[in-house]
Amino acid sequence: MTDRQPMVVELFAGIGGFRLATESLHLRTIWANDIDPKACRVYRANFGDGQLVEGDIAGLIGDVPAHDLLTAGFPCQPFSSAGKKLGIRDPRGTLFHVIVEILQRVRPQYFLLENVRRLLTMESGSHFATILKSLVETGYMVEWRLVSAADLGLPQNRQRVLLAGTRMSGRADIEPPVLKLLTPGELAASSDSTISLVAAIPNWVPIESHACKFPSWGIAAHGRFFCADLSHFDDAVPLSPLASFLETDPSPEFDFTEATKERIKSSTRVDKLVNGVHVLYNQGGGARMGYTVFGIDGIAPALTATASRHYERYKINGTYRRLTNVEYARLQGFPDNHCAGVAVYDQYELYGNAVPPPIARWGMERVLSKGIPVTAFSSAAANLLPLTYA
Protein backbone atom coordinates (compact mmCIF):
# COMPACT_ATOMS: atom_id res chain seq x y z
CA MET A 1 0.00 0.00 0.00
CA THR A 2 1.38 3.37 -0.91
CA ASP A 3 1.43 6.57 1.07
CA ARG A 4 -1.93 7.92 -0.11
CA GLN A 5 -5.48 8.41 1.05
CA PRO A 6 -7.29 5.01 1.17
CA MET A 7 -9.99 4.67 -1.50
CA VAL A 8 -13.43 3.40 -0.56
CA VAL A 9 -16.27 1.87 -2.61
CA GLU A 10 -19.78 1.93 -1.10
CA LEU A 11 -22.23 -0.69 -2.37
CA PHE A 12 -25.97 -0.60 -1.51
CA ALA A 13 -25.18 2.94 -0.45
CA GLY A 14 -28.74 4.02 0.43
CA ILE A 15 -28.54 7.48 1.98
CA GLY A 16 -24.84 7.09 2.77
CA GLY A 17 -24.45 5.83 6.34
CA PHE A 18 -21.02 4.48 5.41
CA ARG A 19 -20.25 7.63 3.45
CA LEU A 20 -20.72 9.87 6.50
CA ALA A 21 -18.34 7.66 8.46
CA THR A 22 -15.87 7.63 5.58
CA GLU A 23 -15.91 11.43 5.37
CA SER A 24 -15.42 11.81 9.11
CA LEU A 25 -12.30 9.65 8.82
CA HIS A 26 -11.01 11.65 5.83
CA LEU A 27 -11.12 8.61 3.53
CA ARG A 28 -11.95 9.05 -0.15
CA THR A 29 -15.11 7.47 -1.59
CA ILE A 30 -14.42 6.91 -5.27
CA TRP A 31 -17.50 4.91 -6.35
CA ALA A 32 -20.94 4.25 -4.86
CA ASN A 33 -24.10 2.56 -6.06
CA ASP A 34 -27.77 2.16 -5.21
CA ILE A 35 -30.85 1.27 -7.23
CA ASP A 36 -33.42 3.32 -5.33
CA PRO A 37 -34.11 6.75 -6.90
CA LYS A 38 -35.14 8.39 -3.62
CA ALA A 39 -32.05 7.14 -1.78
CA CYS A 40 -29.92 8.31 -4.71
CA ARG A 41 -31.53 11.75 -4.59
CA VAL A 42 -30.62 12.08 -0.91
CA TYR A 43 -27.11 10.74 -1.52
CA ARG A 44 -26.42 13.22 -4.31
CA ALA A 45 -27.89 16.13 -2.33
CA ASN A 46 -25.44 15.42 0.49
CA PHE A 47 -22.33 14.20 -1.31
CA GLY A 48 -22.61 15.53 -4.87
CA ASP A 49 -23.09 13.46 -8.00
CA GLY A 50 -19.46 12.66 -8.73
CA GLN A 51 -19.27 9.15 -7.32
CA LEU A 52 -22.79 7.72 -7.20
CA VAL A 53 -23.95 5.45 -10.03
CA GLU A 54 -27.69 4.80 -9.91
CA GLY A 55 -28.84 1.37 -11.10
CA ASP A 56 -28.90 -2.36 -10.49
CA ILE A 57 -25.50 -3.46 -9.19
CA ALA A 58 -25.88 -6.79 -10.99
CA GLY A 59 -25.23 -4.99 -14.27
CA LEU A 60 -22.41 -2.82 -12.93
CA ILE A 61 -19.98 -5.31 -11.43
CA GLY A 62 -17.43 -4.72 -14.19
CA ASP A 63 -17.52 -0.95 -13.56
CA VAL A 64 -16.32 -1.08 -9.94
CA PRO A 65 -12.86 0.53 -9.88
CA ALA A 66 -9.80 -0.59 -7.90
CA HIS A 67 -10.06 0.44 -4.25
CA ASP A 68 -8.73 -0.34 -0.75
CA LEU A 69 -11.89 -0.79 1.32
CA LEU A 70 -15.25 -2.13 0.15
CA THR A 71 -18.26 -1.23 2.32
CA ALA A 72 -21.78 -2.59 1.98
CA GLY A 73 -24.96 -2.84 4.04
CA PHE A 74 -26.36 -5.51 1.77
CA PRO A 75 -30.05 -6.43 1.61
CA CYS A 76 -30.83 -9.54 3.62
CA GLN A 77 -32.07 -11.89 0.92
CA PRO A 78 -32.76 -15.60 1.39
CA PHE A 79 -30.40 -17.96 -0.38
CA SER A 80 -31.88 -20.47 -2.81
CA SER A 81 -32.05 -24.07 -1.72
CA ALA A 82 -30.15 -25.19 -4.81
CA GLY A 83 -27.06 -25.97 -2.78
CA LYS A 84 -28.90 -27.76 0.00
CA LYS A 85 -27.39 -31.12 -0.80
CA LEU A 86 -23.99 -29.67 0.06
CA GLY A 87 -25.29 -29.03 3.56
CA ILE A 88 -25.09 -25.30 3.02
CA ARG A 89 -27.21 -22.82 1.06
CA ASP A 90 -26.24 -21.58 -2.38
CA PRO A 91 -25.56 -17.83 -2.56
CA ARG A 92 -25.34 -17.66 -6.38
CA GLY A 93 -27.70 -15.17 -7.95
CA THR A 94 -28.17 -13.17 -4.73
CA LEU A 95 -27.13 -9.62 -3.95
CA PHE A 96 -24.68 -11.00 -1.41
CA HIS A 97 -23.00 -12.89 -4.22
CA VAL A 98 -22.50 -9.62 -6.09
CA ILE A 99 -20.19 -8.63 -3.22
CA VAL A 100 -18.27 -11.89 -3.59
CA GLU A 101 -17.91 -11.34 -7.34
CA ILE A 102 -16.54 -7.84 -6.79
CA LEU A 103 -14.09 -9.11 -4.15
CA GLN A 104 -12.93 -11.79 -6.60
CA ARG A 105 -12.52 -9.33 -9.45
CA VAL A 106 -11.10 -6.25 -7.70
CA ARG A 107 -9.52 -7.82 -4.58
CA PRO A 108 -9.51 -4.80 -2.27
CA GLN A 109 -7.32 -5.13 0.83
CA TYR A 110 -10.28 -4.83 3.21
CA PHE A 111 -14.06 -5.00 3.35
CA LEU A 112 -16.63 -3.99 5.95
CA LEU A 113 -20.16 -5.38 5.62
CA GLU A 114 -23.20 -4.67 7.79
CA ASN A 115 -26.44 -6.54 8.30
CA VAL A 116 -29.26 -7.27 10.72
CA ARG A 117 -28.65 -9.27 13.86
CA ARG A 118 -30.80 -12.18 12.78
CA LEU A 119 -28.35 -12.98 10.00
CA LEU A 120 -26.41 -14.83 12.73
CA THR A 121 -29.38 -16.95 13.72
CA MET A 122 -31.61 -17.40 10.62
CA GLU A 123 -32.24 -21.06 9.83
CA SER A 124 -29.92 -22.17 12.60
CA GLY A 125 -27.07 -20.12 11.27
CA SER A 126 -27.02 -21.70 7.79
CA HIS A 127 -27.27 -18.34 6.00
CA PHE A 128 -24.37 -16.94 7.97
CA ALA A 129 -22.35 -20.10 7.37
CA THR A 130 -22.90 -19.64 3.62
CA ILE A 131 -21.71 -16.07 3.87
CA LEU A 132 -18.60 -16.98 5.86
CA LYS A 133 -17.76 -19.87 3.54
CA SER A 134 -18.08 -17.72 0.39
CA LEU A 135 -15.97 -14.88 1.81
CA VAL A 136 -13.28 -17.19 3.14
CA GLU A 137 -13.13 -19.13 -0.15
CA THR A 138 -12.63 -15.82 -1.92
CA GLY A 139 -9.35 -15.50 -0.03
CA TYR A 140 -10.27 -13.28 2.91
CA MET A 141 -9.85 -13.69 6.61
CA VAL A 142 -13.19 -12.68 8.16
CA GLU A 143 -14.08 -11.40 11.61
CA TRP A 144 -17.59 -10.58 12.75
CA ARG A 145 -19.02 -8.73 15.73
CA LEU A 146 -22.47 -7.76 16.93
CA VAL A 147 -22.55 -4.04 17.69
CA SER A 148 -25.32 -2.09 19.39
CA ALA A 149 -26.18 1.48 18.45
CA ALA A 150 -26.89 2.12 22.14
CA ASP A 151 -23.27 1.29 23.01
CA LEU A 152 -22.12 3.99 20.61
CA GLY A 153 -24.20 6.83 22.00
CA LEU A 154 -27.51 6.47 20.12
CA PRO A 155 -30.67 5.96 22.20
CA GLN A 156 -31.86 2.97 20.17
CA ASN A 157 -31.85 -0.78 20.79
CA ARG A 158 -30.46 -1.55 17.32
CA GLN A 159 -28.04 -4.42 17.03
CA ARG A 160 -26.16 -4.97 13.82
CA VAL A 161 -23.58 -7.49 12.74
CA LEU A 162 -20.38 -6.15 11.17
CA LEU A 163 -18.18 -8.40 9.05
CA ALA A 164 -14.62 -7.22 8.54
CA GLY A 165 -12.44 -8.89 5.93
CA THR A 166 -8.72 -8.80 5.21
CA ARG A 167 -7.29 -10.14 1.97
CA MET A 168 -4.92 -13.05 2.47
CA SER A 169 -2.25 -14.30 0.18
CA GLY A 170 -1.12 -17.20 2.33
CA ARG A 171 -1.32 -18.77 5.75
CA ALA A 172 1.10 -16.24 7.19
CA ASP A 173 -1.34 -13.43 6.41
CA ILE A 174 -3.52 -14.27 9.40
CA GLU A 175 -3.79 -11.24 11.66
CA PRO A 176 -5.02 -10.81 15.24
CA PRO A 177 -8.69 -9.81 15.62
CA VAL A 178 -9.64 -6.15 15.65
CA LEU A 179 -13.39 -6.18 16.33
CA LYS A 180 -12.65 -7.74 19.70
CA LEU A 181 -10.16 -5.91 21.92
CA LEU A 182 -7.50 -8.21 23.31
CA THR A 183 -7.69 -8.94 27.05
CA PRO A 184 -4.67 -7.93 29.17
CA GLY A 185 -3.47 -11.55 29.04
CA GLU A 186 -3.87 -11.72 25.27
CA LEU A 187 -2.20 -8.35 24.96
CA ALA A 188 0.84 -9.56 26.89
CA ALA A 189 1.11 -12.45 24.43
CA SER A 190 0.26 -10.31 21.43
CA SER A 191 3.77 -10.31 20.00
CA ASP A 192 3.20 -13.89 18.93
CA SER A 193 -0.60 -13.78 18.62
CA THR A 194 -0.41 -14.10 14.83
CA ILE A 195 1.69 -17.24 15.17
CA SER A 196 -0.66 -18.69 17.78
CA LEU A 197 -3.69 -17.91 15.62
CA VAL A 198 -2.17 -19.77 12.70
CA ALA A 199 -1.28 -22.67 14.96
CA ALA A 200 -4.82 -22.77 16.34
CA ILE A 201 -6.63 -22.91 13.00
CA PRO A 202 -6.59 -26.72 12.69
CA ASN A 203 -8.56 -26.81 15.96
CA TRP A 204 -11.25 -24.43 14.68
CA VAL A 205 -14.60 -25.78 13.47
CA PRO A 206 -14.98 -26.43 9.73
CA ILE A 207 -17.56 -23.90 8.51
CA GLU A 208 -19.56 -26.64 6.84
CA SER A 209 -20.06 -28.45 10.13
CA HIS A 210 -21.60 -25.47 11.91
CA ALA A 211 -24.57 -26.79 13.86
CA CYS A 212 -26.37 -23.83 15.34
CA LYS A 213 -26.79 -20.07 15.56
CA PHE A 214 -23.59 -18.02 15.56
CA PRO A 215 -22.70 -15.97 18.66
CA SER A 216 -21.77 -12.30 18.88
CA TRP A 217 -18.12 -12.56 17.78
CA GLY A 218 -15.99 -14.85 15.69
CA ILE A 219 -13.20 -15.21 13.21
CA ALA A 220 -12.89 -17.41 10.12
CA ALA A 221 -10.11 -18.36 7.72
CA HIS A 222 -9.04 -21.36 5.67
CA GLY A 223 -12.51 -22.92 5.77
CA ARG A 224 -12.71 -22.92 9.58
CA PHE A 225 -14.07 -20.63 12.28
CA PHE A 226 -13.67 -19.87 15.96
CA CYS A 227 -16.34 -17.95 17.90
CA ALA A 228 -17.40 -16.71 21.32
CA ASP A 229 -20.27 -14.86 22.94
CA LEU A 230 -18.84 -11.58 24.16
CA SER A 231 -20.83 -9.99 26.93
CA HIS A 232 -18.79 -6.81 27.13
CA PHE A 233 -18.38 -4.10 24.48
CA ASP A 234 -14.99 -2.51 25.04
CA ASP A 235 -15.83 0.90 23.59
CA ALA A 236 -19.28 1.37 25.17
CA VAL A 237 -20.23 4.93 26.05
CA PRO A 238 -22.84 5.75 28.74
CA LEU A 239 -26.43 5.20 27.59
CA SER A 240 -28.01 8.28 25.99
CA PRO A 241 -31.61 8.90 27.08
CA LEU A 242 -34.18 9.01 24.29
CA ALA A 243 -35.74 12.12 25.84
CA SER A 244 -32.68 14.24 25.05
CA PHE A 245 -32.95 13.44 21.30
CA LEU A 246 -36.59 14.49 20.87
CA GLU A 247 -37.91 17.60 19.15
CA THR A 248 -39.37 20.12 21.58
CA ASP A 249 -42.37 21.25 19.55
CA PRO A 250 -43.14 18.83 16.71
CA SER A 251 -46.01 19.40 14.28
CA PRO A 252 -49.36 17.83 15.25
CA GLU A 253 -49.20 15.83 11.99
CA PHE A 254 -47.28 13.21 14.00
CA ASP A 255 -50.03 12.82 16.64
CA PHE A 256 -52.25 9.73 16.71
CA THR A 257 -55.67 9.80 15.16
CA GLU A 258 -58.70 9.77 17.48
CA ALA A 259 -59.40 6.14 16.43
CA THR A 260 -55.93 5.03 17.53
CA LYS A 261 -56.28 6.88 20.82
CA GLU A 262 -59.59 5.08 21.42
CA ARG A 263 -57.90 1.72 20.90
CA ILE A 264 -55.10 2.60 23.31
CA LYS A 265 -57.68 3.08 26.07
CA SER A 266 -58.06 -0.70 26.31
CA SER A 267 -54.31 -1.18 26.86
CA THR A 268 -52.81 -2.48 30.07
CA ARG A 269 -50.22 -0.38 31.86
CA VAL A 270 -46.81 -2.10 31.93
CA ASP A 271 -44.37 0.74 32.73
CA LYS A 272 -41.21 -1.38 32.64
CA LEU A 273 -37.80 -1.21 30.98
CA VAL A 274 -37.37 -4.16 28.62
CA ASN A 275 -33.84 -4.34 27.19
CA GLY A 276 -33.51 -0.66 28.00
CA VAL A 277 -36.75 0.21 26.17
CA HIS A 278 -39.52 1.87 28.20
CA VAL A 279 -42.67 -0.18 27.55
CA LEU A 280 -45.57 1.90 28.83
CA TYR A 281 -48.67 0.03 27.70
CA ASN A 282 -49.39 -3.29 26.09
CA GLN A 283 -52.66 -4.41 24.64
CA GLY A 284 -54.36 -7.53 26.06
CA GLY A 285 -51.77 -10.28 25.71
CA GLY A 286 -50.19 -8.46 22.80
CA ALA A 287 -46.52 -9.24 22.70
CA ARG A 288 -46.47 -7.78 19.19
CA MET A 289 -44.68 -4.52 18.90
CA GLY A 290 -47.65 -3.02 17.10
CA TYR A 291 -49.75 -3.10 20.26
CA THR A 292 -47.16 -1.46 22.46
CA VAL A 293 -46.97 2.17 23.51
CA PHE A 294 -43.46 3.27 24.43
CA GLY A 295 -42.43 5.87 26.98
CA ILE A 296 -39.30 7.99 26.90
CA ASP A 297 -37.56 6.93 30.11
CA GLY A 298 -35.26 4.53 28.27
CA ILE A 299 -34.09 4.09 24.70
CA ALA A 300 -36.16 3.43 21.57
CA PRO A 301 -36.66 -0.04 20.11
CA ALA A 302 -34.93 -0.56 16.74
CA LEU A 303 -36.41 1.86 14.23
CA THR A 304 -38.25 0.13 11.43
CA ALA A 305 -38.25 1.02 7.75
CA THR A 306 -42.05 1.06 7.71
CA ALA A 307 -43.94 4.33 7.68
CA SER A 308 -46.88 2.73 9.47
CA ARG A 309 -48.06 4.44 12.63
CA HIS A 310 -48.83 0.95 13.86
CA TYR A 311 -45.26 0.32 14.97
CA GLU A 312 -44.34 3.72 16.32
CA ARG A 313 -46.50 4.57 19.29
CA TYR A 314 -45.00 6.82 21.92
CA LYS A 315 -46.43 8.79 24.79
CA ILE A 316 -44.30 11.92 24.95
CA ASN A 317 -45.08 14.62 27.49
CA GLY A 318 -48.72 13.61 27.59
CA THR A 319 -49.12 13.41 23.80
CA TYR A 320 -49.56 10.17 21.89
CA ARG A 321 -47.55 10.41 18.70
CA ARG A 322 -45.06 8.71 16.47
CA LEU A 323 -41.46 9.84 16.17
CA THR A 324 -40.84 12.61 13.67
CA ASN A 325 -38.57 12.28 10.64
CA VAL A 326 -36.03 14.52 12.38
CA GLU A 327 -36.10 12.27 15.47
CA TYR A 328 -35.55 9.28 13.17
CA ALA A 329 -32.48 11.04 11.76
CA ARG A 330 -31.11 11.75 15.25
CA LEU A 331 -31.73 8.23 16.56
CA GLN A 332 -29.87 6.82 13.57
CA GLY A 333 -26.95 9.23 13.97
CA PHE A 334 -27.66 11.37 10.89
CA PRO A 335 -27.83 15.18 10.71
CA ASP A 336 -31.40 16.49 11.15
CA ASN A 337 -31.87 17.55 7.54
CA HIS A 338 -30.00 14.71 5.82
CA CYS A 339 -33.11 13.52 3.92
CA ALA A 340 -34.69 16.96 3.49
CA GLY A 341 -35.00 16.49 -0.29
CA VAL A 342 -37.65 13.74 -0.09
CA ALA A 343 -41.17 13.58 1.38
CA VAL A 344 -41.42 13.12 5.15
CA TYR A 345 -43.27 9.84 4.61
CA ASP A 346 -40.36 8.44 2.57
CA GLN A 347 -37.71 9.55 5.03
CA TYR A 348 -38.77 6.91 7.59
CA GLU A 349 -37.93 4.08 5.21
CA LEU A 350 -34.62 5.60 4.15
CA TYR A 351 -33.45 6.23 7.71
CA GLY A 352 -34.86 2.91 8.93
CA ASN A 353 -32.81 0.99 6.32
CA ALA A 354 -29.60 2.90 6.94
CA VAL A 355 -26.52 1.93 8.88
CA PRO A 356 -26.01 4.35 11.79
CA PRO A 357 -22.81 6.23 10.88
CA PRO A 358 -21.33 5.73 14.39
CA ILE A 359 -21.55 1.93 13.87
CA ALA A 360 -19.98 2.22 10.40
CA ARG A 361 -17.24 4.44 11.76
CA TRP A 362 -16.46 2.16 14.69
CA GLY A 363 -16.03 -0.75 12.28
CA MET A 364 -13.93 1.29 9.84
CA GLU A 365 -11.59 2.55 12.52
CA ARG A 366 -11.04 -0.99 13.70
CA VAL A 367 -10.45 -2.34 10.19
CA LEU A 368 -8.10 0.47 9.30
CA SER A 369 -6.18 -0.04 12.53
CA LYS A 370 -4.99 -3.31 10.96
CA GLY A 371 -2.81 -2.20 8.23
CA ILE A 372 -4.06 0.66 6.15
CA PRO A 373 -2.19 2.91 8.55
CA VAL A 374 -0.75 4.34 5.39
CA THR A 375 0.59 7.72 6.43
CA ALA A 376 -2.44 9.41 4.93
CA PHE A 377 -4.79 7.69 7.34
CA SER A 378 -2.52 7.94 10.40
CA SER A 379 -1.98 11.65 10.07
CA ALA A 380 -5.61 12.33 9.25
CA ALA A 381 -6.64 10.27 12.26
CA ALA A 382 -5.20 12.91 14.54
CA ASN A 383 -7.83 15.27 13.18
CA LEU A 384 -11.01 13.19 12.93
CA LEU A 385 -14.20 15.04 12.19
CA PRO A 386 -16.63 14.47 15.06
CA LEU A 387 -19.80 12.47 14.41
CA THR A 388 -21.97 14.68 16.56
CA TYR A 389 -25.14 16.33 15.44
CA ALA A 390 -28.01 18.48 16.48
Ligand SMILES: C[S@@+](CC[C@H](N)C(=O)[O-])C[C@H]1O[C@@H](n2cnc3c(N)ncnc32)[C@H](O)[C@@H]1O
Ligand atom coordinates in the same frame (compact mmCIF):
# COMPACT_ATOMS: atom_id res chain seq x y z
C1 LIG B 1 -30.06 -2.14 3.90
S1 LIG B 1 -30.11 -0.89 2.71
C2 LIG B 1 -28.52 -0.16 2.89
C3 LIG B 1 -28.61 1.25 3.37
C4 LIG B 1 -27.29 2.01 3.47
N1 LIG B 1 -26.25 1.29 4.17
C5 LIG B 1 -27.52 3.35 4.17
O1 LIG B 1 -26.78 3.72 5.07
O2 LIG B 1 -28.51 4.03 3.81
C6 LIG B 1 -29.93 -1.76 1.20
C7 LIG B 1 -29.87 -0.89 -0.03
O3 LIG B 1 -29.66 -1.76 -1.16
C8 LIG B 1 -30.30 -1.16 -2.26
N2 LIG B 1 -30.46 -2.19 -3.31
C9 LIG B 1 -31.33 -3.22 -3.30
N3 LIG B 1 -31.21 -3.94 -4.42
C10 LIG B 1 -30.23 -3.35 -5.16
C11 LIG B 1 -29.64 -3.63 -6.43
N4 LIG B 1 -30.05 -4.67 -7.16
N5 LIG B 1 -28.66 -2.82 -6.88
C12 LIG B 1 -28.25 -1.76 -6.15
N6 LIG B 1 -28.78 -1.44 -4.94
C13 LIG B 1 -29.75 -2.23 -4.45
C14 LIG B 1 -31.58 -0.61 -1.69
O4 LIG B 1 -32.12 0.41 -2.53
C15 LIG B 1 -31.13 -0.10 -0.32
O5 LIG B 1 -30.82 1.27 -0.35
